[in-house]
Amino acid sequence: MSASSLHTLLHRPDVWRANDTAVDTCPTVSTGHPALDAELPGGGWPIGDMSEVLTDCCGHGEVSLLLPMLAQASQADGWVAWVAPPWYPNVSALAAAGLCTPRMLVIQAVSAGERVWALRHALNSGACSAVTGWLDRVDTALLRRLQLAVREAALPLVLFRPASDAHMASPAALRLQVSVAAEGEVRVDILKRRGRPANRPVHLGTRPGIPVRRADILRRRPALALVG
Amino acid sequence: MLWLALVFPEWPLQARFRAQAHTQPLAVAAKQRVVALDAAALAQGVRHGQRMADALALAPELLTRPRDSAVEASALKDAAGCALHFTPHVALETDGLLLEIAGSIRLFGGLDGLLRVLRSALAAAGFHALSACAPTPRAARWLALGTPGRTIGSPGALPAALNALPLEVTEAGEARLATLREAGLRSVGDAMKLPRDALALRDAQALRRLIDQALGQTADPRPFFSLPPEIDSRLELPVPRHDVDVLLFAASRLFNSACTQLAAAYAGIAECQLELQHEHTAPTRLVLRTGTPTHDARLLASLTREHLARITLPEAVTALRLRAPDWIEQPGRSRDLFGTQAPSPQDRQEARDVLVERLRARLGHDAVYGLSARGDHRPERAQQRDEPGRAQPATGKPQRPLWLLPEPELLAERDGQPWRNGPLHCLGRAERIEAGWWDDAAGSDHPAEALRDYYIAVGPRQEKLWIYREHRAPYRWYLQGLFA
Numbered sequence: 115m116s117a118s119s120l121h122t123l124l125h126r127p128d129v130w131r132a133n134d135t136a137v138d139t140c141p142t143v144s145t146g147h148p149a150l151d152a153e154l155p156g157g158g159w160p161i162g163d164m165s166e167v168l169t170d171c172c173g174h175g176e177v178s179l180l181l182p183m184l185a186q187a188s189q190a191d192g193w194v195a196w197v198a199p200p201w202y203p204n205v206s207a208l209a210a211a212g213l214c215t216p217r218m219l220v221i222q223a224v225s226a227g228e229r230v231w232a233l234r235h236a237l238n239s240g241a242c243s244a245v246t247g248w249l250d251r252v253d254t255a256l257l258r259r260l261q262l263a264v265r266e267a268a269l270p271l272v273l274f275r276p277a278s279d280a281h282m283a284s285p286a287a288l289r290l291q292v293s294v295a296a297e298g299e300v301r302v303d304i305l306k307r308r309g310r311p312a313n314r315p316v317h318l319g320t321r322p323g324i325p326v327r328r329a330d331i332l333r334r335r336p337a338l339a340l341v342g
Numbered sequence: 343m344l345w346l347a348l349v350f351p352e353w354p355l356q357a358r359f360r361a362q363a364h365t366q367p368l369a370v371a372a373k374q375r376v377v378a379l380d381a382a383a384l385a386q387g388v389r390h391g392q393r394m395a396d397a398l399a400l401a402p403e404l405l406t407r408p409r410d411s412a413v414e415a416s417a418l419k420d421a422a423g424c425a426l427h428f429t430p431h432v433a434l435e436t437d438g439l440l441l442e443i444a445g446s447i448r449l450f451g452g453l454d455g456l457l458r459v460l461r462s463a464l465a466a467a468g469f470h471a472l473s474a475c476a477p478t479p480r481a482a483r484w485l486a487l488g489t490p491g492r493t494i495g496s497p498g499a500l501p502a503a504l505n506a507l508p509l510e511v512t513e514a515g516e517a518r519l520a521t522l523r524e525a526g527l528r529s530v531g532d533a534m535k536l537p538r539d540a541l542a543l544r545d546a547q548a549l550r551r552l553i554d555q556a557l558g559q560t561a562d563p564r565p566f567f568s569l570p571p572e573i574d575s576r577l578e579l580p581v582p583r584h585d586v587d588v589l590l591f592a593a594s595r596l597f598n599s600a601c602t603q604l605a606a607a608y609a610g611i612a613e614c615q616l617e618l619q620h621e622h623t624a625p626t627r628l629v630l631r632t633g634t635p636t637h638d639a640r641l642l643a644s645l646t647r648e649h650l651a652r653i654t655l656p657e658a659v660t661a662l663r664l665r666a667p668d669w670i671e672q673p674g675r676s677r678d679l680f681g682t683q684a685p686s687p688q689d690r691q692e693a694r695d696v697l698v699e700r701l702r703a704r705l706g707h708d709a710v711y712g713l714s715a716r717g718d719h720r721p722e723r724a725q726q727r728d729e730p731g732r733a734q735p736a737t738g739k740p741q742r743p744l745w746l747l748p749e750p751e752l753l754a755e756r757d758g759q760p761w762r763n764g765p766l767h768c769l770g771r772a773e774r775i776e777a778g779w780w781d782d783a784a785g786s787d788h789p790a791e792a793l794r795d796y797y798i799a800v801g802p803r804q805e806k807l808w809i810y811r812e813h814r815a816p817y818r819w820y821l822q823g824l825f826a
Contacts, residue, residue, distance in 0.1 A: 173805030
């Protein structure tokens with residue numbers, strides 16, 4: 115058997131190699147972070163499946179992880195729904211990240227039941243092109259309903275949940291745990307994905323909104339002195 | 343010409359309750375006599391024309407209501423509105439309808455097909471009818487009363503079909519019928535056989551004229567019903583109820599009849615009012631808004647469900663009333679040949695309006711919004727809530743945090759450094775924002791004028807915060823946002 119015929123054989127869609135992530139899964143949309151895309155089955159956030167970001171971070175770039183996808187979704191003719199965000203989204207920061215801010219729909223809901231209800235309606239309405247939400251203290255039955263809704267709607271759905279929920283079973287197709295690494299970096303552990311389990315974390319430089327680092331400031335000082 | 347007669351049995355009862363499930367026997371009375379009753383009452387021995395005292399003696403649990411001709415007239419209009427979906431020629435009787443359907447039969451795939459669709463539309467609105475077809479309206483009605491389900495296609499077959507019907511179906515007046523019965527007449531055939539003079543002698547020329555009309559020998563003009571462009575229908579509950587499911591079921595009766603009428607008129611409603619009436623307190627009013635005009639009964643029902651989930655009723659509901667005064671014309675929309683097509687911009691807009699209204703119905707009006715940029719440099723005033731989808735676009739600014747706090751949060755200060763669970767280290771140079779000196783800040787804790795130096799700060803857990811220091815005494819630190 116020649117090398118080329120082995121190559122074609124291995125690339126048949128019905129031949130599966132144990133060290134591959136699942137390839138022919140549901141469609142995906144790129145996360146906008148090449149290092150993360152490389153580790154995700156299909157190369158991005160799953161469309162028509164639930165993704166979870168489990169994190170206790172706040173102010174570390176955990177939402178920025180999502181922004182390239184949301185920006186892309188907002189360019190389509192549909193709304194981007196934010197269900198129960200912890201604070202007000204800032205339109206000037208989102209516009210800077212490429213989001214079409216008039217297509218944002220913010221929904222406030224208090225209880226987990228109401229949040230899941232709002233998420234399901236946003237998914238099923240046919241009015242949204244991406245849905246994201248913040249959940250805590252949610253039971254598996256509610257998540258299962260959500261999974262059914264997202265499968266029917268065929269949209270990307272990303273949920274933010276506290277890191278303490280990582281041990282709970284979830285019907286999500288993709289679960290990422292985001293924690294703080296070094297300065298200007300987050301560490302993404304892929305807890306669950308289709309296909310082979312991931313064994314090493316992905317480090318992403320997010321540096322949200324900060325073009326100047328401390329090193330830059332130190333470097334700039336002499337320049338300032340020169341100008342002065 | 344082919345006339346379809348619909349007769350609503352026990353109409354005073356149907357008009358009032360529209361076939362809601364109930365456990366107790368029900369009857370409607372006029373002048374202390376039973377005029378309509380349900381199967382449960384019949385089973386306990388209650389009969390038409392019985393005195394109320396006797397009926398209550400037979401069935402002590404019997405729920406009775408006085409007859410209300412206004413309710414019956416209004417319910418008949420609802421039923422006629424539903425029937426307009428099938429033919430433009432609908433005439434009203436006291437407890438039934440006459441539909442001229444010769445032109446519509448083909449459209450619904452034959453008489454059976456038309457009857458099936460018509461029955462299910464009426465059933466959804468809470469009406470149950472007996473029917474019959476004949477070439478003249480009067481013959482159709484007599485057949486519906488005497489032998490429901492019959493269809494007589496040709497005028498030649500009419501005399502034979504009418505022959506065996508009892509004389510009562512002619513509705514010629516109780517006193518006159520009693521005279522004829524005494525003369526030994528039992529059926530319509532008996533009356534037809536009599537010479538005209540003989541009928542005239544018995545003061546029954548009127549009956550002869552009715553027979554002539556039924557046979558098509560005398561003209562029988564009928565005024566056709568035209569739809570009033572508003573809906574105001576009412577439905578009574580047999581027993582006052584609290585349960586959401588019962589109320590929703592009753593409301594869906596009203597929605598179904600309203601929406602069939604709207605569809606017949608090529609119209610939609612963007613807003614309607616559902617009034618839940620109570621025995622003692624003022625009615626609870628639910629305003630259902632759909633954003634775009636619709637005649638989708640399921641949508642109205644789901645909006646009602648969200649409203650009912652949110653409110654607490656002051657007491658049990660005795661009746662429901664639906665009012666939809668403003669109709670909006672909705673020209674038909676064409677679909678492509680194979681049914682499916684990509685959603686049009688109009689579909690998208692409808693989907694958005696429906697989503698917003700549904701969310702607001704349950705979560706409250708202010709819980710669902712878009713965000714608009716405003717021309718103000720103060721971050722807490724640089725954006726405001728707006729109607730979803732109508733928000734003003736924002737211009738992107740670098741070095742802005744993703745989250746904004748609703749109000750700037752005062753930070754502690756230790757050793758000259760801002761403090762939040764640990765010291766905060768400022769990065770980079772300050773960005774100075776000075777604005778709002780023109781605003782009057784009377785009655786507010788925060789001065790409207792902002793004289794601030796903004797910094798990006800790193801906290802003890804490496805979190806990035808957007809903080810500022812007032813550029814005037816007492817030089818306090820505030821947290822404004824978080825870089826997420």
